[in-house]
Amino acid sequence: MRKQIAAANWKMNCTLQQAIDLIDGLIKENISIIPDREVVIAVPFPYLILAKEKLKNRNGFKVAAQNCYTQSSGAFTGEVSTVMLNSIGIDYVIIGHSERREIFGEDNKMLSQKVDICLTNNLKPIFCCGEPLQIRENETQNEYVEKQIRESLFHLESAQLENFVVAYEPIWAIGTGKTASSQQAQEMQAHIRNIFKEKYGGAIAASISILYGGSVKANNAKEIFEKPDVDGGLVGGASLVVAEFATIIKSLK
Numbered sequence: 001m002r003k004q005i006a007a008a009n010w011k012m013n014c015t016l017q018q019a020i021d022l023i024d025g026l027i028k029e030n031i032s033i034i035p036d037r038e039v040v041i042a043v044p045f046p047y048l049i050l051a052k053e054k055l056k057n058r059n060g061f062k063v064a065a066q067n068c069y070t071q072s073s074g075a076f077t078g079e080v081s082t083v084m085l086n087s088i089g090i091d092y093v094i095i096g097h098s099e100r101r102e103i104f105g106e107d108n109k110m111l112s113q114k115v116d117i118c119l120t121n122n123l124k125p126i127f128c129c130g131e132p133l134q135i136r137e138n139e140t141q142n143e144y145v146e147k148q149i150r151e152s153l154f155h156l157e158s159a160q161l162e163n164f165v166v167a168y169e170p171i172w173a174i175g176t177g178k179t180a181s182s183q184q185a186q187e188m189q190a191h192i193r194n195i196f197k198e199k200y201g202g203a204i205a206a207s208i209s210i211l212y213g214g215s216v217k218a219n220n221a222k223e224i225f226e227k228p229d230v231d232g233g234l235v236g237g238a239s240l241v242v243a244e245f246a247t248i249i250k251s252l253k
């Protein structure tokens with residue numbers, strides 16, 4: 001079911017004490033989450049159980065991992081599997097964040113395997129896509145994003161796309177303070193929905209939550225989120241400040 005989602009991606013930030021303060025601070029805000037909305041907190045692996053425990057009685061709050069490996073278990077030193085994440089009650093996994101693609105060389109094929117293993121182990125992927133600056137300047141961003149989606153997701157059956165979340169994150173807008181305009185976000189997100197419509201039909205396309213990510217802040221979230229194909233945001237820097245993220249949650253439509 002399509003939901004409006006405010007997702008925090010803490011990335012590789014926070015000591016244990018900072019993580020505790022951040023989650024407690026959010027809880028203290030006492031924001032009530034209505035049924036068709038969700039708040040997802042993607043924390044570093046060491047804090048997953050803590051986040052899960054603290055948020056377990058909070059309606060609408062979900063916990064996400066920021067990555068997973070392609071295999072369920074075995075000799076893969078340093079990796080974390082979706083079987084493990086499922087066993088501690090994690091709800092979502094961010095797949096294919098541009099930092100994973102760029103810094104760790106994750107390609108569309110590997111990401112298709114990560115999506116598969118998430119779905120096998122009852123974890124919902126938040127599948128990230130988005131173009132670098134040069135592609136935007138060449139005006140080939142629509143083809144670029146379509147290729148990312150086609151190569152990583154088009155092998156899925158329609159039923160596997162229930163509860164699926166996509167995050168469009170133009171790389172030139174991540175952590176730069178340079179946000180895509182709400183119009184640019186809407187145009188791309190309508191395009192993404194149309195890609196799913198052509199492959200899977202209108203009902204499936206309409207059921208997918210498509211988030212925007214890239215310098216979402218308290219002062220621009222409302223304008224971006226009110227666009228018809230923007231179902232909330234994947235928020236980096238601003239999710240590390242309680243008051244900022246609380247305002248972003250309240251900006252969901």
Ligand SMILES: O=C[C@H](O)COP(=O)(O)O
Pocket residue numbers: 009097169173174175176177213214215216234235236237238
């Ligand atoms: O996952 C979040 C995105 O990379 C956006 O990060 P940002 O809000 O710091 O630009």
